[in-house]
Amino acid sequence: MTHRVLRRAGIVITGTEVLTGAVQDRNGPWLSEQLAALGVEPAHILVVGDRPRDIAAALRFMAQERVDLIVTSGGLGPTADDLTAQVVGEFQGREMTLDEPLRGRIAEILKPLAERHPHLDRDAIEEGNRKQATIPAGSTVLEPVGTAPGLLVAPVDAVSEHPPIVVLPGPPRELQPMWERALRDGSLHAAVPRGQVARVRTLRLFGIPESEIALTLREAHRAGVEMSQLEVTTCLRGGEIEVVTRFEPAAQPVYEAFEGIVAGRHADTLYSRDGSTVDEQLAVLLNGSTRRTVAVAESCTGGLLLGRLTSRPGASAYVVGGVVAYSNEVKIAEAGVPRETIERHGAVSEQVARALADGVRERMDADVGVGVTGIAGPGGGSEEKPVGLVWVSVSDSGGSSLTRSVRLPGNRADVRDRAVTVAMHMLRRTLSG
Amino acid sequence: MTHRVLRRAGIVITGTEVLTGAVQDRNGPWLSEQLAALGVEPAHILVVGDRPRDIAAALRFMAQERVDLIVTSGGLGPTADDLTAQVVGEFQGREMTLDEPLRGRIAEILKPLAERHPHLDRDAIEEGNRKQATIPAGSTVLEPVGTAPGLLVAPVDAVSEHPPIVVLPGPPRELQPMWERALRDGSLHAAVPRGQVARVRTLRLFGIPESEIALTLREAHRAGVEMSQLEVTTCLRGGEIEVVTRFEPAAQPVYEAFEGIVAGRHADTLYSRDGSTVDEQLAVLLNGSTRRTVAVAESCTGGLLLGRLTSRPGASAYVVGGVVAYSNEVKIAEAGVPRETIERHGAVSEQVARALADGVRERMDADVGVGVTGIAGPGGGSEEKPVGLVWVSVSDSGGSSLTRSVRLPGNRADVRDRAVTVAMHMLRRTLSG
Numbered sequence: 001m002t003h004r005v006l007r008r009a010g011i012v013i014t015g016t017e018v019l020t021g022a023v024q025d026r027n028g029p030w031l032s033e034q035l036a037a038l039g040v041e042p043a044h045i046l047v048v049g050d051r052p053r054d055i056a057a058a059l060r061f062m063a064q065e066r067v068d069l070i071v072t073s074g075g076l077g078p079t080a081d082d083l084t085a086q087v088v089g090e091f092q093g094r095e096m097t098l099d100e101p102l103r104g105r106i107a108e109i110l111k112p113l114a115e116r117h118p119h120l121d122r123d124a125i126e127e128g129n130r131k132q133a134t135i136p137a138g139s140t141v142l143e144p145v146g147t148a149p150g151l152l153v154a155p156v157d158a159v160s161e162h163p164p165i166v167v168l169p170g171p172p173r174e175l176q177p178m179w180e181r182a183l184r185d186g187s188l189h190a191a192v193p194r195g196q197v198a199r200v201r202t203l204r205l206f207g208i209p210e211s212e213i214a215l216t217l218r219e220a221h222r223a224g225v226e227m228s229q230l231e232v233t234t235c236l237r238g239g240e241i242e243v244v245t246r247f248e249p250a251a252q253p254v255y256e257a258f259e260g261i262v263a264g265r266h267a268d269t270l271y272s273r274d275g276s277t278v279d280e281q282l283a284v285l286l287n288g289s290t291r292r293t294v295a296v297a298e299s300c301t302g303g304l305l306l307g308r309l310t311s312r313p314g315a316s317a318y319v320v321g322g323v324v325a326y327s328n329e330v331k332i333a334e335a336g337v338p339r340e341t342i343e344r345h346g347a348v349s350e351q352v353a354r355a356l357a358d359g360v361r362e363r364m365d366a367d368v369g370v371g372v373t374g375i376a377g378p379g380g381g382s383e384e385k386p387v388g389l390v391w392v393s394v395s396d397s398g399g400s401s402l403t404r405s406v407r408l409p410g411n412r413a414d415v416r417d418r419a420v421t422v423a424m425h426m427l428r429r430t431l432s433g
Numbered sequence: 434m435t436h437r438v439l440r441r442a443g444i445v446i447t448g449t450e451v452l453t454g455a456v457q458d459r460n461g462p463w464l465s466e467q468l469a470a471l472g473v474e475p476a477h478i479l480v481v482g483d484r485p486r487d488i489a490a491a492l493r494f495m496a497q498e499r500v501d502l503i504v505t506s507g508g509l510g511p512t513a514d515d516l517t518a519q520v521v522g523e524f525q526g527r528e529m530t531l532d533e534p535l536r537g538r539i540a541e542i543l544k545p546l547a548e549r550h551p552h553l554d555r556d557a558i559e560e561g562n563r564k565q566a567t568i569p570a571g572s573t574v575l576e577p578v579g580t581a582p583g584l585l586v587a588p589v590d591a592v593s594e595h596p597p598i599v600v601l602p603g604p605p606r607e608l609q610p611m612w613e614r615a616l617r618d619g620s621l622h623a624a625v626p627r628g629q630v631a632r633v634r635t636l637r638l639f640g641i642p643e644s645e646i647a648l649t650l651r652e653a654h655r656a657g658v659e660m661s662q663l664e665v666t667t668c669l670r671g672g673e674i675e676v677v678t679r680f681e682p683a684a685q686p687v688y689e690a691f692e693g694i695v696a697g698r699h700a701d702t703l704y705s706r707d708g709s710t711v712d713e714q715l716a717v718l719l720n721g722s723t724r725r726t727v728a729v730a731e732s733c734t735g736g737l738l739l740g741r742l743t744s745r746p747g748a749s750a751y752v753v754g755g756v757v758a759y760s761n762e763v764k765i766a767e768a769g770v771p772r773e774t775i776e777r778h779g780a781v782s783e784q785v786a787r788a789l790a791d792g793v794r795e796r797m798d799a800d801v802g803v804g805v806t807g808i809a810g811p812g813g814g815s816e817e818k819p820v821g822l823v824w825v826s827v828s829d830s831g832g833s834s835l836t837r838s839v840r841l842p843g844n845r846a847d848v849r850d851r852a853v854t855v856a857m858h859m860l861r862r863t864l865s866g
Contacts, residue, residue, distance in 0.1 A: 015668075016666045017666055017668035017670075017675070017677070018462075019465060019475055019477075019478060020462075020469060020475065020666075021461070021462030021463060021466040021469075022462075022666075022668060022670070022675060022677060023668055023670055024457065024462065028454070028458075029451075029453075029454030029457060030454060032452060032454040033453065033454040036453060036454075042452055042453065042482075043481070043482070043487060044479060044480065044481050044487065044491070045452060045479070046477060046478070046479045047461065047477065047478035047479070047480075048476070048477050050666075054476060054477065054498075057494075057498055058477070061494045078644075078647075079647050120644065120645075120648075121648050124644070124647065124648055124651070125644075128644075171669075173842070173843055173844075173847070211511070211553065211557065211561070212553070214511075214512050214557065214561075215553075215554050215557055233449045233450055233455075235448075235450040235456060236604075237450075237455070242450070242455060244449075244450070244453070296757070298736075301740075302742070302748070302752070303731075303736030303737065303738070303739030303740035303742075303743065303755065303757065304737075304740040306735055306736030306739075306757040307734075307735050307736035307737040308736075309735070309736075310735030311735070311845075311846065311849075313811050313812060313845055314812070315735070315759075316760070319735070320759060320763055321758050321759040321767065322736065322756070322759075323754065323755070323756055323757070323767070324729070324736065324739045324743070324752075324754045324755040324756070324757070325754050326743065326748070326749050326752050326754040326755075327749070327797075329753070329797075329798070330728075330753055330754035330797055333796070333797075334754065334756070334767065334796065334797065363766070363767065364760075364762075364763055364766075364767065365762070377746070378746050379747070380749075409606070410606050412746055413744065414606065416744075
C-alpha cells in the first residue's frame with residue numbers, strides 16, 4: 001500500500017530435499033527477517049533443486065526483476081553434486097579457481113574429524129577439501145563455520161547490471177553464524193549498505209475472527225487515518241491474529257493513530273502492542289519480581305504444552321514439571337483426579353480439567369496448575385463430545401480458577417496445537433490478574 | 434543425475450506473512466509431494482508477497498521456464514488485498530466476471546457465520562462474498578472448503594504457450610481437501626494428466642555421518658551399479674540420514690543392486706528400507722499383536738518425547754502417560770528417583786536416567802519405561818557435563834535396560850529435538866529385540 005523506498009533482495013534456496021518437501025526450509029524465513037531488519041525488503045524466496053540450470057534460471061529471474069542483492073543458501077558441500085558456487089561464478093562471469101590458503105584453512109578444520117574417524121576415506125576427504133576451496137576468482141570469502149566457506153560474488157564489469165550475490169551454506173547452524181559474523185566484520189558491506197530502515201510494528205490479538213480486523217482497517221480509514229502511509233498485513237497464525245505494519249519513520253504519528261483505533265475497538269482481545277508473543281509474556285509473568293511456579297497435567301495435548309513452556313532458556317526456574325495423563329489410571333494415580341469424577345462426568349469434562357489443574361498443582365507444590373483434557377481425534381468423538389472439544393483449566397494456590405471449553409477445528413495436529421495456544425492464553429490471563 | 438522424462442510444475446506461494454518469515458510455508462512442501470506422486474516433478478517453489486506485480490513476475494518466470502503446470506496458493510480471501518485470481522486472470526488473458534451461482538453458494542456458506550456473530554458488518558460480508566465469486570471468465574471452479582473457491586485457469590488462445598494454472602486458497606486446511614477432491618472428481622484432469630510415475634524409494638539410517646553415505650554411493654558405482662539411472666538425494670534430517678532415490682520403472686533392478694550395497698555396508702544403522710519412519714515403526718511395535726504400553730519420564734526434553742509419541746492417532750492404546758520431571762523434587766516424588774541417586778550422581782547422569790525409566794514404568798504400570806535427562810542449554814553446562822550431554826534409558830518389565838549418553842550439537846531447540854530422536858531409536862531397538 002505504500003510506495004517503495006527500500007532496496008529489494010531475492011533469496012534462492014537450493015536443495016532437492018527442500019524442493020521435494022522432505023525438509024522444511026528454515027533459511028528463507030530467517031534470511032528474510034534478517035534482510036528486513038537491515039532495511040532491505042525481501043522480494044522473493046525461490047526454492048529450486050540441485051540442478052545447475054534451475055539455479056541459473058533463479059539467478060536470472062532475480063536479476064531481471066532488478067533486485068539489489070541475491071542471497072543463496074545450500075549447494076556448498078564437499079560432494080560433486082553441490083554446484084552453487086560454480087553456477088554463481090559463471091553467472092557473474094568469473095572463472096573457478098582453487099584458493100590455496102583457503103584449502104589449507106579447511107584442511108585444518110577437517111583434521112580433528114579425520115582423527116576421530118580413522119576409518120574414513122582420506123582421498124574422499126581431500127577431494128572434498130579441494131572442491132570446497134574452489135571458488136569464483138575474486139570473490140570475498142566468508143570463513144567457514146562448518147567446512148564450507150561462504151562467498152560474496154560481485155559481477156565482473158561485462159555483466160555489471162547483475163546484483164552482488166551472497167552465497168551461504170545450507171545448514172542453518174552454519175548459515176546463521178556466518179551471516180551474523182559477516183555483517184559484523186564488514187565483509188558484506190559492499191552488498192548490504194544500510195538502507196532507510198522501515199519501521200515494523202506488530203500487534204497480536206487472541207480470540208476474534210480476522211474479518212473483524214478488516215473492518216477495523218476500514219474504520220480507521222473512515223476516521224481519517226492516512227492508511228496509504230501504512231503497509232498493514234494481517235494474518236491468522238495458530239488461532240491468533242497478527243497485525244504487522246511497515247511504515248517510513250515519518251509516518252510514526254499515522255501509525256500511532258491506527259494503533260489507537262485498534263486498541264479502542266479490540267481492548268479485550270489485543271494482548272500485545274509491542275510484538276511480544278504470549279510465550280514471551282508468560283515467561284516474564286512467571287519469572288518476574290514475584291516469581292510463580294507452574295505445573296501442568298495434560299491429556300489430549302500429550303506433552304506439547306509442557307514442551308512449549310520449557311522451550312525457553314531458563315524455564316526450569318518456573319516450570320516445576322507435569323504429568324501427561326493419557327490413561328484414566330494415570331489421571332487418578334498421578335494427577336489426583338478422583339475416580340468418581342471421571343466416572344460421573346467422563347474424562348473430557350469441566351470437572352476433570354479442574355481436577356487435573358488442582359491435582360498437579362498440589363502434588364507438585366506449584367503456585368499455578370494447568371489442566372487440559374479433550375478429544376484430539378480423529379477417533380473418539382461423539383455427538384455430545386465431538387472431536388475438537390477441549391476443556392482447559394487454570395487454578396492458583398489462592399483457590400481461584402478459570403475453566404473453559406473450546407471447540408477447535410482441524411485435524412489432530414491442529415486441535416492439539418490450538419489447545420496449547422488456548423491454554424497459554426488462559427495461563428497469561430490468570431497470571432496478569 | 435537421470436535424464437528428464439517427467440512433466441514439470443512450478444509452485445507459487447503468495448503472502449507477505451510467508452515471505453517475511455512470520456509464517457512458515459506448509460503448502461509448498463505439501464504440493465511438491467502431491468505433484469511428485471502424480472509423476473509431475475516440482476521445478477520451483479517461489480514465495481512472493483501480495484503485490485500484483487511480484488505475483489505476475491512469478492507466473493512469467495515459470496512460463497519462461499516452460500513448466501507444464503503452475504499451482505498457486507494464497508490471495509483468495511474476501512479482502513481487497515487478495516489479488517491472486519485477478520492477476521492470474523490477466524496473465525491468462527481472461528476478464529474478471531461475477532459468477533452469480535457461485536456467489537449464491539458462498540452466501541450459503543456465510544449464513545451460519547453471520548448468524549453466530551450477529552454484530553458483524555453485513556455490508557462487509559456481502560462485499561467479500563462478491564469479491565470471492567468474481568473470477569476469470571471461463572475458469573473451472575473448485576468448490577470452496579472455507580469460503581474461497583479454487584480455480585483452474587487455462588490460457589486463452591492468444592497466450593496459449595502459457596501453462597494452465599491451478600489457483601488454491603492459502604490455509605492448508607482449505608488447500609489440501611480442495612486439491613484432493615479436485616483430483617478425485619476430475620476437475621484437474623486437463624491440468625494434471627497422469628505422467629509416467631517415477632518410482633521413489635526411501636532408506637533411513639540412524640547413527641552415521643552423511644559422508645559415509647557419499648562413500649557408499651561411490652562404492653556402488655565402482656561395484657558396477659549403473660548409478661546414472663538413479664537420482665539419489667541424501668540428506669541429514671534431525672540426526673538421521675534419509676536416502677531418497679527416484680528412478681524410472683525400468684531401472685528397478687539397478688535400484689535393488691544399489692539398495693543391497695547400502696544394506697550390506699550399513700547393516701547396523703539402516704533401520705528402514707520401505708521409507709517408514711521411526712515413529713511409524715514404533716507405533717507398529719507397540720500396537721502390534723503383543724501390545725506393549727509405554728510410559729516416559731523426561732527432564733530436558735520437557736514433554737516433547739511424550740508429544741511426539743502421542744502425535745499419532747490411536748496413541749492412547751499404548752502410551753499410558755508420563756511425567757515431565759523438570760525439578761529435582763518432581764523427579765523424586767513423581768518419578769520415583771531416589772534422592773540419594775540425584776545427590777550422589779547429579780540430575781544428569783546414567784543413574785538418574787535409569788531411575789527415571791524404571792520409576793515411571795513401575796508407577797504407571799507400563800511394559801516399557803523411558804527416562805531422559807540432559808542439559809539443553811544455553812546455561813547449565815560444565816566441563817564435566819557440557820551443554821548437549823543427554824542420558825537416555827529404556828527399561829522393560831523383564832528387568833533388562835539400555836542406557837546411553839550422547840553429546841548433541843546445536844542450540845537448545847536442536848538438543849531437545851535430537852534427544853527425542855535418540856530416545857525414539859533406543860525405544861525402537863528395545864522393542865524390536
